[in-house]
Amino acid sequence: MNPEEIRRDFPLLKDVIYMDSASTSLTPEPVLASILEYYRGYRANVGRVVYRLSRLADDLYRNAHRNVADFIGAEEGVVFTRNTTEAINAVAQGIKWRRGDVVVTTASEHHSNLLPWMRLRDMGVGLKIVKPDPDGSFDPASFEAAIDGDTMLVAMTIASNVLGTALPAREVSEICRERGAPLLLDGAQSVPHLPTNVGDLGCDYLCFSGHKMLGPSGTGALWMREYDLLPLLVGGGAVEEVDLEGYTLKGGYEGYEAGSPDVAGGIGLAAAVDYLRHAGMEEIALHEGRLTRRLLAGLLDIEGVEVYGSVDSRERVGIISFNVAGVSPTEVAHLLDEGSDIMVRSGHHCCMPLMRHLGLPAGTVRASLYLYNTSEEVEELLAAVEEISKMA
Ligand SMILES: Cc1ncc(COP(=O)(O)O)c(C=O)c1O
Structure with a gap:
């Protein structure tokens, strides 16, 4: 570097x-250049048409997903979002909650990793909030006490956006694995700054912001281990087959990105990832x-x-x-x-x-x-x- x-x-x-x-x-500059190149050279929508501009845009947009997945040690599972907030909300809205399900989170979370769970609490899902010590640090034992057979999701940040301190994500991931609880990690403050590997983290969902890691504003990502969520939006672009009785969604990320996506944003985010990798x-x-x-x-x-x-x-x-x-x-x-x-x-x-x-x-x-x-x-x-x- x-x-x-x-x-x-x-x-x-x-x-x-x-x-x-x-x-x-x-x-x-290279990220800005990649965006200009798209707008000047091959601006077209993706996933819909066969002419050459669209095919090029489609290839680069698809590769951008692979590139961002590779950056966090995954092969696929990356869906583009507007930011971390949208990624977390997509998980909150995408799980098929049942009566008795509980979410475990912490009192150190950014509002974006707290309000989506509070809204679920208003709709009858249980919510346990693990509190930090007076200096803002966490004892993994408090997660041991909170996570049990009813925990449908543990949602916590990897690093605090106020204090900069790391939360015990790896220890919590072990507890989640032992107890069969899925884990969402908020990587907004870690993915841009630390080498990240979802396999090592042992999480099921990782949410982060492209605009905090040199990418264009209005970009972010949700990585999911399995494509197991209900999509936040449904509509054009996400559909394989539809008749008046029903519809089948496309497999992979496309089933989660209904509507014309931010193609320039996705391509710019991939350029940002290349830049960080190079540094x-x-x-x-x-x-x-x-x-x-x-x-x-x-x-x-x-x-x-x-x-x-x-x-x-x-x-x-x-x-x-x-x-x-x-x-x-x-x-x-x-x-x-x-x-x-x-x-x-x-x-x-x-x-x-x-x-x-x-x-x-x-x-x-x-x-x-x-x-x-x-x-x-x-x-x-x-x-x-x-x-x-x-x-x-
Ligand atoms: C830890 C953490 N989570 C979530 C967010 C929300 O990110 P965004 O505004 O990109 O949705 C932030 C933003 O600062 C953050 O620091």
Whole structure:
């Protein structure tokens, strides 16, 4: 991985220090080029027509599914969605729930991995919510206690989008296997940053966002071990055969992508995956680990700054939540933007229950790193935070 070369692919980085990749990442030139190529060279719908533009679009769109599957260690099973939220909702709506079924989730989830289960609870499905320790970490024993023969699904994130800390996904996967409970993992904050293999993770569903991993906005994916869900949508494009008595859906991902899909998005997402593969996921993880360690150590050294979650960088991704005493998170984010061109997120990060658990009603400032961030940028952030802390 060559950071200088990488930064040339993100012209925006000449003007700003972008540290909000946990929300959405920037998009490199080769991904933009792949999208333009589609629009300029072979724009057509997929799966319907025989002329050559459509055949080319169809081939590339189909290959994009294989490519994304390969990126997470699968052969197939990838369905394109708009984002992680849609992928999780597709699972929530796609399981044939029966009376007595229970979902187990955690209090650290992004709202997108909580509300779909709350909605099911309103419709009579049981919901157990495993709580973290005061510092946001989880004891696998609390999952042991929650998962039993009635558990129809365990849905948890691999890494917290607030604290950056890893949840015990592998341990939970073992418990699920022993007890026959299917497992959904929310990979929104891990798939873009860590090598991922669904076989090693031992999950049944993996949901992630293409737009957080250099792909176009409005892209995401759901991987399923078996095509065992009812599709979220039915209609044109997904149908093998239909008469007025009924219909048969196509096999594979096509049965789950009714309607004209975001062809450019899918092709762009495959280009993003190629880009990440070329940079090397191991190297990306090491690079982010180095930056995270420095950022954590630097923040902990500033008087009046409090960092949340585990500071053990082996157990986290490059997301760091902190506050500056006497200055609200929103104000810190404003000051960083206006004074230093640093873009960070502030607030509850779509995790209100976790914020309540941590006793942080105004939320936190969140800096999130990616392959294009540098140690110089981390030093600039630290210097700017130190200045702000002196104002308080
Ligand atoms: C852990 C986690 N899950 C789900 C989501 C929702 O992702 P999207 O907005 O792409 O649907 C996010 C977004 O930040 C996230 O961090």
